[in-house]
Amino acid sequence: MKTRELEAVISAAGFDAFAIMPAEKVRSMLPILKEAQAENRYPDFVDWDLDKRIDPKNLQKSARSVISLAMSYNKGPSGPTPPLHGTLSRSAWGIDYHRVLGQAMDKIIDFLLRCCGAKECTKAVDTSFLLDRGLAVQAGLGYPGSNCAVYVPPFGSWVFLSEILTDLELRPTQAEPQDNWSCPVDCDLCVRACPTNALFAPGKIRPHRCISYLTQMSGSIPLALREKIGNKLWGCDICQEVCPSNQKAQISSQDAFQPLIGRHIPLLPLLNLTRGEFAEQFGSGSMAWRGKNILQRNAAVILGNQRNRDALPALKKTAREHPSTSVQDASLWAVQQIQSS
Ligand code: B12
Ligand code: SF4
Numbered sequence: 001m002k003t004r005e006l007e008a009v010i011s012a013a014g015f016d017a018f019a020i021m022p023a024e025k026v027r028s029m030l031p032i033l034k035e036a037q038a039e040n041r042y043p044d045f046v047d048w049d050l051d052k053r054i055d056p057k058n059l060q061k062s063a064r065s066v067i068s069l070a071m072s073y074n075k076g077p078s079g080p081t082p083p084l085h086g087t088l089s090r091s092a093w094g095i096d097y098h099r100v101l102g103q104a105m106d107k108i109i110d111f112l113l114r115c116c117g118a119k120e121c122t123k124a125v126d127t128s129f130l131l132d133r134g135l136a137v138q139a140g141l142g143y144p145g146s147n148c149a150v151y152v153p154p155f156g157s158w159v160f161l162s163e164i165l166t167d168l169e170l171r172p173t174q175a176e177p178q179d180n181w182s183c184p185v186d187c188d189l190c191v192r193a194c195p196t197n198a199l200f201a202p203g204k205i206r207p208h209r210c211i212s213y214l215t216q217m218s219g220s221i222p223l224a225l226r227e228k229i230g231n232k233l234w235g236c237d238i239c240q241e242v243c244p245s246n247q248k249a250q251i252s253s254q255d256a257f258q259p260l261i262g263r264h265i266p267l268l269p270l271l272n273l274t275r276g277e278f279a280e281q282f283g284s285g286s287m288a289w290r291g292k293n294i295l296q297r298n299a300a301v302i303l304g305n306q307r308n309r310d311a312l313p314a315l316k317k318t319a320r321e322h323p324s325t326s327v328q329d330a331s332l333w334a335v336q337q338i339q340s341s
């Protein structure tokens, strides 16, 4: 099979970049992951078995090659948050990326099976145990920044990553890192900008302090970190936004990542959404998986941070009447924040 043909299919499917590597273990990730486990910095929501995570063959035994893929979601900066609004990270503006990348990978898999003689192909994006970033780096698709994100020039770090495993033996693409692919020497802007000190050293993160995690976790957000969340309703882009390498990142051509509702979400209507209204408004985005109460809890925290008295009646009502204790708790906290300001 000609690499050019595959390249054309990958591009037509909507991906901005790809790299191919043999389906080998990502050994370079093992010490990084072990250290994270030993220092109690290993993320929730992911498999604890490291030997399993580094080996693509654990997802598809017959795999001989990995196609690592990147799709830009960069639709420009969000701009300042208007009063009584909460801001979404750029990755959450559009249609759920699991769906967008999943459907794009189906087109490539269809080509591999029908036209190239593949017998088995497996796709993975985010939710598999595999290391999307580690595979992208090992395949030569991009490089890891000090903010932990993988950069794929000229798209910066504003890319989703995914991979297709196939039993075909494909010719590996450039596997050596390119000369100019690294963080500028002496830059530590991302580490200094992190509001919670989640990112505390180059490439080292305490996930449980990351705003991205805090806005997705269940239960109540720890008191000490509520003010640090600022206006972030879902996700956090600070360590990517401050990065010089991201300032001229190419804009995504994908319509799917245009904001579905907006870059900033009005919070008072959000507090009162019913389950049906939530599904209608947020159902096609990637935030939907955590459900309505999580977003309503975050909305209450942001209103507390904004200290806008116009929010008091709605917050008092939620503190009294909302069925979720974490939403009640966040609303009560917000009322106290506003009243004490
Ligand atoms: C758990 C998880 C989280 C957790 C923990 C994040 C973390 N940094 O560990 C939380 C909820 C906090 C999170 C947040 C975000 N996430 Co997340 N997350 C994941 C998930 C499911 C697993 C990540 C994991 O195992 N982490 C463990 C650590 C040790 O490894 P790592 O994050 O993979 O990154 C390492 C490599 O880049 C590594 N590395 C790789 N090769 C090499 C080689 C060398 C030599 C070195 C030194 C380092 C190195 O350096 C990093 C170590 O710090 C992946 C999907 C997946 N299945 O891989 C998505 C993923 C990493 N997340 C993603 C995104 C977009 C985000 C957010 C930007 C979302 C947002 N806007 O809020 C933030 C960014 C926060 C940050 N600065 O990392 C994208 C990243 C895309 C990219 N271009 O890098 C992924 C790949 C999802 C996807 N398929 O696109 N996430
Ligand atoms: S996403 Fe936000 S909270 Fe998380 S490490 Fe980056 S700046 Fe810190």
Ligand code: SF4
Pocket: 145, 146, 147, 183, 184, 187, 188, 189, 190, 191, 239, 242, 243, 244, 245
């Ligand atoms: S802000 Fe600086 S140190 Fe951080 S990822 Fe960007 S270039 Fe690297």
